[in-house]
Structure formats: structure tokens, C-alpha cells
Amino acid sequence: MNDTCQPGLSRDVAKSGPDAGTLSAVLEAAERLQRRLDSALVGVGLSISKFDALDQLISTDEPLTLGDLAGRLHCVRSNITQLIDRLEADGLVKRGSCSDDRRAVRAKVTPIGEERHAAGVTAIRAVQAAFAEKLGAGDRDRLVRLLSALEG
Amino acid sequence: MNDTCQPGLSRDVAKSGPDAGTLSAVLEAAERLQRRLDSALVGVGLSISKFDALDQLISTDEPLTLGDLAGRLHCVRSNITQLIDRLEADGLVKRGSCSDDRRAVRAKVTPIGEERHAAGVTAIRAVQAAFAEKLGAGDRDRLVRLLSALEG
DNA sequence: CGCAGATATAACATATATGTACTATTCATT
DNA sequence: AATGAATAGTACATATATGTTATATCTGCG
Numbered sequence: 001m002n003d004t005c006q007p008g009l010s011r012d013v014a015k016s017g018p019d020a021g022t023l024s025a026v027l028e029a030a031e032r033l034q035r036r037l038d039s040a041l042v043g044v045g046l047s048i049s050k051f052d053a054l055d056q057l058i059s060t061d062e063p064l065t066l067g068d069l070a071g072r073l074h075c076v077r078s079n080i081t082q083l084i085d086r087l088e089a090d091g092l093v094k095r096g097s098c099s100d101d102r103r104a105v106r107a108k109v110t111p112i113g114e115e116r117h118a119a120g121v122t123a124i125r126a127v128q129a130a131f132a133e134k135l136g137a138g139d140r141d142r143l144v145r146l147l148s149a150l151e152g
Numbered sequence: 153m154n155d156t157c158q159p160g161l162s163r164d165v166a167k168s169g170p171d172a173g174t175l176s177a178v179l180e181a182a183e184r185l186q187r188r189l190d191s192a193l194v195g196v197g198l199s200i201s202k203f204d205a206l207d208q209l210i211s212t213d214e215p216l217t218l219g220d221l222a223g224r225l226h227c228v229r230s231n232i233t234q235l236i237d238r239l240e241a242d243g244l245v246k247r248g249s250c251s252d253d254r255r256a257v258r259a260k261v262t263p264i265g266e267e268r269h270a271a272g273v274t275a276i277r278a279v280q281a282a283f284a285e286k287l288g289a290g291d292r293d294r295l296v297r298l299l300s301a302l303e304g
Numbered sequence: 305c306g307c308a309g310a311t312a313t314a315a316c317a318t319a320t321a322t323g324t325a326c327t328a329t330t331c332a333t334t
Numbered sequence: 335a336a337t338g339a340a341t342a343g344t345a346c347a348t349a350t351a352t353g354t355t356a357t358a359t360c361t362g363c364g
Binding site: 017018019020021022023025026027028029030031032033034037124125127128129131132134135137139140142143144146147148149150151 | 169170171172173174175177178179180181182183184185186189276277279280281283284286287289291292294295296298299300301302303
């Protein structure tokens with residue numbers, strides 16, 4: 001199984017309404033992108049969640065505690081406990097103790113985890129390249145600007 | 153618990169790369185919108201998935217079979233089995249047999265389900281109105297056009 | 305008609321998320 | 335220093351998704 005934002009849901013909510021279905025359009029576009037990322041990563045033996053976790057662990061020099069990781073992945077700690085369980089079962093990370101705080105657990109990426117992550121990056125770059133081919137730099141800028149207007 | 157596209161995932165994948173992070177921007181914007189929809193629906197006692205299912209069942213005059221519903225919600229049938237289990241446990245829909253095909257099961261929305269759906273529509277309209285306030289009609293059009301360029 | 309293959313649902317295993325409750329530790333305050 | 339509050343991780347219950355397998359039913363072909 002391989003799905004986050006557990007895509008698969010319709011998002012057929014609100015095709016019409018005060019916003020003329022724009023909200024749905026954003027949700028559906030995201031769902032399509034998720035599916036593409038997911039497909040790309042399946043070929044590498046990763047899910048989006050697993051890749052994200054590895055990516056955070058690798059892009060931060062300090063070995064992160066599970067709580068830090070939860071913060072960076074914007075999810076609750078009980079989720080990270082399970083995600084690290086699965087990554088550890090896959091042999092991609094290893095739990096280790098934290099010298100500063102005996103309550104804390106640090107996740108360390110194994111060499112196999114590093115390889116898998118590198119393959120994931122390549123897969124994702126391909127999806128991004130396809131994305132960039134459909135939308136020129138100017139349009140990408142406009143898109144980002146419009147989306148950021150929705151924040152807050 | 154109330155989350156679909158099981159938001160909560162970071163989507164911190166690929167902030168840079170060939171597309172300059174545009175893909176991430178779309179995923180993150182969608183996640184924010186999901187959370188808003190989710191919050192709005194929690195107040196009504198629905199999840200996005202449950203609302204979507206009710207919405208499909210109500211907006212189609214014919215009582216749908218579970219397989220039809222799966223098709224309309226773009227998900228696998230085993231998911232619908234469980235979703236209808238929960239909706240039935242909530243008293244919002246009722247399973248019934250299908251005269252044409254004794255294998256099939258039809259989901260019928262109960263009066264309470266209709267009420268709940270109506271409340272959900274109101275909640276979603278509010279989110280859409282807030283959305284429309286942040287982005288004028290012209291910008292919404294531009295956004296939809298840019299997103300639709302990503303299809304296919 | 306009878307049977308082979310397709311289809312509809314459900315059952316079960318699993319992945320990913322949330323939230324609550326429990327345990328071990330740390331920290332702050334007296 | 336002792337203790338009560340806060341924090342880190344885990345365990346457990348549950349929601350939402352997928353995929354696989356089993357069962358009942360339907361369909362079309364000989």
C-alpha cells in the first residue's frame with residue numbers, strides 16, 4: 001500500500017459554490033500530483049511518508065529526535081513512532097538513544113536508507129521535471145503567487 | 153479522528169528542484185484547504201470522506217450501489233465497504249438490496265443523513281466564501297487554468 | 305441447461321493518519 | 335533535596351486508504 005494524503009478520496013466536494021469550484025480544482029490537482037509522486041516512489045520501494053522522513057533525517061546534520069521529526073513533518077508523535085517502526089523494519093533507519101535526554105530517541109539513517117533516499121530523490125526529480133515541462137517558469141511563478149495568497 | 157488525504161503529512165518533498173518547489177506549493181496549499189474543510193465539517197459531525205459519500209448519494213437520484221459509489225469517489229471498493237459500515241453505524245445511511253442484481257448493495261441516505269449533509273454543505277460554503285474572499289474571480293480563473301494545465 | 309469466467313460485496317492484512325492514556329524522565333519551584 | 339508539572343516516546347483505539355482473497359451471483363457460450 002502506498003498512499004498519503006491518503007489520496008484516493010474524491011474531493012468532489014463543492015464543484016460549484018461561492019468560489020466556482022476553485023477549491024476543488026486545487027484539491028484535485030494536488031491529488032493527481034500525489035499519485036504521480038507515489039507511483040514514482042513505489043518503483044524505489046518508498047512511500048511519500050517514508051521518503052519525507054528520510055529526507056528530513058538526511059537533510060539535517062544533527063540526528064533528530066522523534067519529536068523533532070514529528071514537528072518537521074507536521075504530524076503527531078504517535079504517527080512518527082509507527083513510521084519509524086516501519087522504517088526500522090525496512091532496515092532504513094535505526095533508533096538510538098539521546099545522550100542529553102534519556103527520554104528521547106534519535107533516528108539515524110542506515111547506509112541502505114541513504115541509498116534508498118538517493119533513489120527517491122532521483123524519482124522525484126523526474127516528476128518535477130515533467131511538472132516543469134507542463135508549466136513554464138513564468139506560469140509556475142504565477143501559480144505559486146496565487147496559492148500563497150490563500151495562506152493565513 | 154478526522155482527516156482525509158490523511159493530511160498531516162508534510163509534503164516537504166522537493167522544495168527545490170527542476171520546478172523550483174512549485175509542486176510542493178500545490179501540495180501544501182491543498183493540505184491547508186483540506187484542514188480547513190475538515191475543521192468545518194468536524195463541527196457538523198462529518199469527515200470529508202463521509203460528506204463526499206453522502207453528497208454523491210444525495211446528488212444522484214438513483215440509489216447507488218457500493219461499486220458505483222466507489223467509482224464516483226475514485227477509490228477502491230473495499231474502502232467503500234468500510235465507509236458505508238461507519239456511515240451505517242452513524243445512522244446516516246442504510247444498506248438495501250438491489251432488485252436487478254442480488255450481488256449488489258444499495259446505499260440509501262436516511263433523513264438524519266440528509267440533515268447532516270445539509271449542515272455539511274453550509275459549512276463547506278463558508279470555507280468556499282472565505283476562499284473567494286482571498287482570491288478574486290479573475291485570480292480564481294487564472295488559478296484553475298494553471299492547474300488544469302497540469303492534467304493529462 | 306450447465307459451466308467458465310466476470311463482477312459485487314465483504315473479509316482480512318497492512319499503511320498512514322489522529323487522539324488519548326501511560327510510563328519514564330526532566331525541569332522548575334519551594 | 336523533594337515534589338509537582340511538563341515533555342518524550344509508546345501503546346491502544348479508531349478513521350481512512352490500499353490490495354488480496356473468498357463468496358455469492360450473474361452472464362455468455364457450448
